[in-house]
Amino acid sequence: MAVGLTWNVYDANTMTQAEIYGKVLCRLGEENKDIVGLSADLAKSTKIGEFAAMFPDRFFNAGVAEQNMFGMAAGLAKAGLIPFVSTMAVFTTMRAGEQVRTDICYQNLNVKIIATHGGISFGQAGTTHQCTEDIAITRAMANMTVIVPADGIECANAVRACLDINGPVYIRIGRGFEPNCYTTDAYGFEIGKAVEMNPGTDITLICCGITVLQALEAARVLEKSAGISARVINMHTLKPLDGEIIRKAVAETRRIITFEDHNIYGGLGSAVAEVIAEYGKSCAFARVGLPDCFSLVGYPEDLYSHYKLDADGIIEKVKEVMGKDFEDDDSWEDGF
Amino acid sequence: MPITDQELRELRGHAKQLRKDIIDVTFWAGGAHIGGALSLVEILILLYYKYLHIDPGHPDMPERDRFILSKGHAGVGFAPMLARRGYFDFELLKDFNKFNSPFGMHLDGNKVKGADVSTGSLGHGLSMAVGMALGARLKGRSWRTYCVLGDGECNEGSVWEAAMAAAHYKTTNLITFVDRNKYSVDGPTETVMGIEPFADKWRAFGFIVKEVDGHSYAALSQAIEEAQAETKAPVVIIAHTIKGKGVDFMEDDVRWHYGGLDSDKIVEAKRYIETAVIG
Amino acid sequence: MASHEEKLAAGLFLHALFPLLKVVMNENAGVRKKFAGVNASVQFLARDGEGDVGAYLKFADGRLDVVEGTCPKPDIAFLFASVRRMNAMLGGKPALFKIRGFYKVPLLLKVLALLMNLTLLMPTARPTDPEKKRLKVKLTLYMMAASLSQFNKLGNPDIRKWTSMQPERIYQFSVAGREDMAAYLRVKAGRTQAGPGLYAKRRPFVHMKFRSVDDALPIILNEVNMVMAVEKGYLALEGSPEYARDIGNFMMQIQSLIM
Numbered sequence: 001m002a003v004g005l006t007w008n009v010y011d012a013n014t015m016t017q018a019e020i021y022g023k024v025l026c027r028l029g030e031e032n033k034d035i036v037g038l039s040a041d042l043a044k045s046t047k048i049g050e051f052a053a054m055f056p057d058r059f060f061n062a063g064v065a066e067q068n069m070f071g072m073a074a075g076l077a078k079a080g081l082i083p084f085v086s087t088m089a090v091f092t093t094m095r096a097g098e099q100v101r102t103d104i105c106y107q108n109l110n111v112k113i114i115a116t117h118g119g120i121s122f123g124q125a126g127t128t129h130q131c132t133e134d135i136a137i138t139r140a141m142a143n144m145t146v147i148v149p150a151d152g153i154e155c156a157n158a159v160r161a162c163l164d165i166n167g168p169v170y171i172r173i174g175r176g177f178e179p180n181c182y183t184t185d186a187y188g189f190e191i192g193k194a195v196e197m198n199p200g201t202d203i204t205l206i207c208c209g210i211t212v213l214q215a216l217e218a219a220r221v222l223e224k225s226a227g228i229s230a231r232v233i234n235m236h237t238l239k240p241l242d243g244e245i246i247r248k249a250v251a252e253t254r255r256i257i258t259f260e261d262h263n264i265y266g267g268l269g270s271a272v273a274e275v276i277a278e279y280g281k282s283c284a285f286a287r288v289g290l291p292d293c294f295s296l297v298g299y300p301e302d303l304y305s306h307y308k309l310d311a312d313g314i315i316e317k318v319k320e321v322m323g324k325d326f327e328d329d330d331s332w333e334d335g336f
Numbered sequence: 337m338p339i340t341d342q343e344l345r346e347l348r349g350h351a352k353q354l355r356k357d358i359i360d361v362t363f364w365a366g367g368a369h370i371g372g373a374l375s376l377v378e379i380l381i382l383l384y385y386k387y388l389h390i391d392p393g394h395p396d397m398p399e400r401d402r403f404i405l406s407k408g409h410a411g412v413g414f415a416p417m418l419a420r421r422g423y424f425d426f427e428l429l430k431d432f433n434k435f436n437s438p439f440g441m442h443l444d445g446n447k448v449k450g451a452d453v454s455t456g457s458l459g460h461g462l463s464m465a466v467g468m469a470l471g472a473r474l475k476g477r478s479w480r481t482y483c484v485l486g487d488g489e490c491n492e493g494s495v496w497e498a499a500m501a502a503a504h505y506k507t508t509n510l511i512t513f514v515d516r517n518k519y520s521v522d523g524p525t526e527t528v529m530g531i532e533p534f535a536d537k538w539r540a541f542g543f544i545v546k547e548v549d550g551h552s553y554a555a556l557s558q559a560i561e562e563a564q565a566e567t568k569a570p571v572v573i574i575a576h577t578i579k580g581k582g583v584d585f586m587e588d589d590v591r592w593h594y595g596g597l598d599s600d601k602i603v604e605a606k607r608y609i610e611t612a613v614i615g
Numbered sequence: 616m617a618s619h620e621e622k623l624a625a626g627l628f629l630h631a632l633f634p635l636l637k638v639v640m641n642e643n644a645g646v647r648k649k650f651a652g653v654n655a656s657v658q659f660l661a662r663d664g665e666g667d668v669g670a671y672l673k674f675a676d677g678r679l680d681v682v683e684g685t686c687p688k689p690d691i692a693f694l695f696a697s698v699r700r701m702n703a704m705l706g707g708k709p710a711l712f713k714i715r716g717f718y719k720v721p722l723l724l725k726v727l728a729l730l731m732n733l734t735l736l737m738p739t740a741r742p743t744d745p746e747k748k749r750l751k752v753k754l755t756l757y758m759m760a761a762s763l764s765q766f767n768k769l770g771n772p773d774i775r776k777w778t779s780m781q782p783e784r785i786y787q788f789s790v791a792g793r794e795d796m797a798a799y800l801r802v803k804a805g806r807t808q809a810g811p812g813l814y815a816k817r818r819p820f821v822h823m824k825f826r827s828v829d830d831a832l833p834i835i836l837n838e839v840n841m842v843m844a845v846e847k848g849y850l851a852l853e854g855s856p857e858y859a860r861d862i863g864n865f866m867m868q869i870q871s872l873i874m
Contacts, residue, residue: 041488041521042522043522049522061528061529063520063529064458064490064529066492090457095457123440124366125440125442127444127454128455129442177855213818296435296436297437297439297440298433298434299855299857301855302434303435311817311818332807334630334761334809335808335810336634336761366857434780596860
């Protein structure tokens with residue numbers, strides 16, 4: 001009997017949940033004939049392959065040449081089309097960083113960027129394929145809208161909504177196996193408007209991307225076993241940032257911790273800190289993310305656990321900030 | 337100097353072992369870039385067992401030849417080869433991809449003995465190689481730099497920037513290889529983003545081009561020795577290879593750019609490797 | 616003297632498989648009736664140089680408990696000259712053994728009939744009756760969780776290494792939408808715990824969700840492998856694909872030990 005599994009890169013694509021945005025893009029492509037797609041020899045893993053299959057004449061594979069790809073996207077936008085460009089976050093913001101900034105942002109072109117494998121979500125591939133700097137980089141590019149959806153459902157919403165903006169949009173997602181934290185897309189997604197996922201009064205956890213679901217889990221446990229009421233905010237749009245909800249959290253909970261799959265410098269934490277500092281009211285504040293280091297190799301779930309970005313890590317940080325301790329459930333007998 | 341029968345036997349033996357190791361490491365890693373590692377075997381074996389001036393016991397030896405695997409995703413082949421060559425314990429590969437392992441899809445030059453640089457992002461290796469070659473010349477050293485690129489990788493503009501510099505600075509102490517296995521991820525290179533006429537491009541950039549059968553030790557070794565003797569211009573050896581070479585169900589199949597294997601398939605693969613005569 | 620693997624297999628039979636007899640008792644009214652009012656102990660014991668290996672079934676007041684070790688005065692005792700023979704018998708293969716108390720025919724017949732229900736778990740069992748199909752899938756899901764947990768508790772080095780590196784995680788198996796057709800494996804720093812139902816205290820780290828009872832069967836019978844099952848939609852894998860694969864690997868290791 002065979003132990004293990006035989007599979008190849010083309011099989012793997014049927015196994016992810018990131019299908020959703022691919023399908024949404026196809027539907028949008030049907031409605032709007034100006035939408036075109038581009039990829040850099042990664043059409044299969046970035047889900048834009050679905051669009052490519054459906055509209056082969058409106059899809060351009062740039063090959064392994066990201067700088068040229070973003071340059072072409074700029075040119076296509078100039079010609080009146082709406083390019084959706086997809087490649088990994090690291091290559092988008094750094095390899096082709098100048099094209100994104102100078103060709104696309106500086107000219108304020110209507111290009112939609114879907115940056116995949118953000119943060120350390122591609123754990124096994126190591127630092128060369130990870131990106132813990134992209135939020136910092138794209139926030140600092142004028143004219144850019146920066147969105148980090150919490151899950152595949154929110155990504156689909158973001159893809160739909162970004163068409164309402166006539167300008168560059170950067171949407172950053174993971175590797176596609178991330179669990180959904182929403183059950184429906186009809187929760188009122190609006191670019192620039194953060195979502196309060198869970199009400200709370202003792203402390204606020206501001207998150208984006210994969211940490212949103214983890215924070216919700218953490219909040220549940222904190223409520224049950226420690227009586228801590230944690231407000232969870234999904235700050236999906238990093239630019240323009242929802243300052244209102246942050247100021248409200250400062251005033252009402254007086255404790256804020258940010259969690260992100262990104263370096264602690266320049267990302268969500270820094271963005272929130274900017275608002276808190278300018279607001280002027282005192283607040284206990286901490287940032288959790290990659291502690292200004294390059295990640296270890298490992299499967300992403302193990303790395304999130306290590307860098308305290310999973311539910312357990314979040315609970316631990318809350319305990320630390322609140323100076324509290326609580327019981328653990330420890331029965332290990334099988335229950336059959 | 338032509339390869340002797342004795343050498344051929346040994347090289348084939350090492351290659352056979354490396355192919356089996358690639359299969360094993362793929363299993364331990366839970367999946368890897370198998371196709372592009374298998375196509376590279378003959379080049380790796382020939383360099384590391386015959387031509388590279390190295391000492392596994394002293395990986396930082398100042399006079400060693402440098403090797404850059406610009407197509408860094410072939411790490412699944414590079415790592416076991418380094419282990420067998422004596423740079424580190426083969427057993428460490430069992431934790432490939434696992435938490436905090438020094439071994440992941442793309443080898444970390446800071447953590448893996450024998451890996452001169454960290455690669456993985458395509459298009460970086462040749463630039464670093466040119467820099468190394470210039471450095472060696474500046475310091476009056478005789479060690480050489482060897483750089484292996486993928487053919488899909490040659491879509492990257494930075495490769496051609498590096499090529500232009502290599503020709504301009506006549507870095508003949510740099511020998512470049514392209515593993516021309518004719519596939520990238522999304523399909524055949526010529527369908528995704530054609531690079532032909534490939535040899536002509538290198539010539540236009542000022543290189544001397546040698547096109548060889550990338551699985552023939554005789555052809556490869558002749559090309560390498562000619563390159564080593566060359567002083568007029570840098571040399572690129574375009575090695576025509578077969579993606580997945582050595583495992584019949586993988587050969588020339590784009591899907592095996594990356595994949596995983598169950599224990600039955602592993603047995604099947606190793607059986608084929610055992611009987612195939614390559615090189 | 617039994618090999619480490621034989622002891623492992625015995626442990627799986629006695630501590631993962633036997634407890635499922637309780638499920639059979641609960642689900643099957645006929646069986647429950649047979650054991651109503653029965654108060655007896657049935658011992659399974661294999662001789663071994665390093666210490667006899669066994670457990671006994673304790674029937675009391677219509678309930679069944681599985682207790683490790685030896686019972687002082689069992690009503691019936693299945694005695695095996697070696698662990699290998701006990702494993703063979705429990706695995707549904709021919710084996711030589713002695714039955715002490717064989718003259719207690721009514722009880723013996725009831726026990727044998729009860730044990731026969733476990734043959735539903737064999738890869739050769741292909742029920743057509745919907746009730747039997749449901750029971751097969753349910754028992755299989757329970758067995759998956761229970762055997763993985765026991766495999767770790769019994770100390771198999773591969774799974775031990777795997778569990779020791781993990782923070783608290785839940786591996787959930789279920790048939791979509793059926794709380795009664797679900798089992799979970801809880802893992803944390805080397806320890807494991809398995810149980811029925813959908814684990815409520817923590818979100819599953821990996822959730823293997825079979826679309827329906829009928830879709831689960833081809834996978835359980837190994838007619839379709841995991842990749843194909845997911846492609847066809849029989850099985851949805853939520854969570855880490857690498858860890859889901861690890862579960863699949865361990866399941867196959869366990870299967871080759873006991874089947």
